[in-house]
């Protein structure tokens with residue numbers, strides 16, 4: 001047995017890990033300013049949860065789940081979560097919130113697992129940062145979430161486009177679905193095997209036909225089938241986005257692969273990612289809570305593909321690995337307690353500080369300081385300590401001087417600000 005990582009699973013090191021954290025940190029900071037609250041849910045759930053919510057015929061449920069039988073008495077069939085929404089909806093219902101406090105604005109973050117063919121931007125363990133808002137059927141909520149996503153993408157400084165569509169609701173979607181089935185039959189020869197299967201099982205997914213984007217140009221558009229309520233809802237979303245100066249494109253061919261979506265669907269595409277360019281995907285799912293056994297409560301949500309967003313961030317040059325602002329060198333073991341105090345003073349001043357080993361030679365430590373990219377070294381020696389000073393080395397300017405600790409902190413801080 002070789003002890004290597006599994007196909008489609010990644011180790012994230014250095015700038016790659018940093019980019020992931022940056023996406024998650026910025027998403028959290030911005031979403032909390034929109035008054036969203038965190039929810040933490042299990043990684044393992046009953047397989048049945050996903051079959052019930054996502055629909056038996058979705059790709060995720062049909063082919064992509066990591067599922068196994070637990071060794072408990074009931075031999076429960078469990079799955080590693082392939083997405084966050086079903087777990088959040090289950091938790092919401094299980095906590096009784098659909099009855100006691102239905103309006104909830106939630107976000108979650110963590111790994112998801114799908115057994116699909118690995119390629120750039122497509123992994124078997126990937127990370128999502130997701131949002132679910134319950135109890136808000138109004139179009140203003142759709143617009144607010146899109147405004148929030150727009151703010152995050154601009155904050156991260158990645159090139160992006162936002163696409164929106166409306167796929168109707170339980171009243172008007174059946175006619176659209178039928179029209180798609182009829183179109184699929186009429187264009188049988190132009191569709192691949194995957195799509196032949198979709199005609200009966202999941203006709204909306206016909207619009208995702210991967211063989212040739214041109215094929216679907218003649219397909220019916222959901223927008224032509226909307227009932228009055230769905231049309232008004234969609235018009236309001238667009239007006240609110242324009243009023244907020246959010247740029248978007250209406251893509252009448254966008255659908256979502258999961259069955260529970262209604263009305264507004266949206267995706268954000270980032271530049272520089274090749275085929276896997278969708279970094280955010282979501283939409284409204286007004287029937288889901290009820291389908292899962294809860295009260296009839298509207299819902300809307302989306303998930304950021306953190307891995308892809310991080311790739312976009314790195315492509316835009318936005319994720320440099322962190323370097324310490326200063327390293328502290330104790331001259332000999334006896335100076336370690338004092339060096340600890342000095343390091344704490346720098347850290348209290350908000351500066352990233354690394355404390356070096358007291359057991360290595362000064363020359364080797366200075367070499368290491370350059371290697372890890374620190375601009376400053378503070379040497380804590382016995383004589384200096386007795387005089388109430390430290391030696392401050394500026395590695396860029398090759399200067400060294402004895403200064404008070406406060407002066408050293410000021411110098412490092414001024415340089416870090418630049």
Ligand code: ATP
Pocket residue numbers: 083114116121122123124125126127128257276278279280281282303304305306307308
């Ligand atoms: P795709 O069409 O790319 O397979 P999807 O429709 O399966 O996407 P969703 O289930 O809507 O995707 O998930 C939301 C986002 O999560 C996607 O837009 C993408 O950014 C990310 N994502 C989904 N699957 C993967 C994966 N296997 N690896 C990395 N990111 C993923």
Ligand code: MG
Pocket residue numbers: 059
């Ligand atoms: Mg997929």
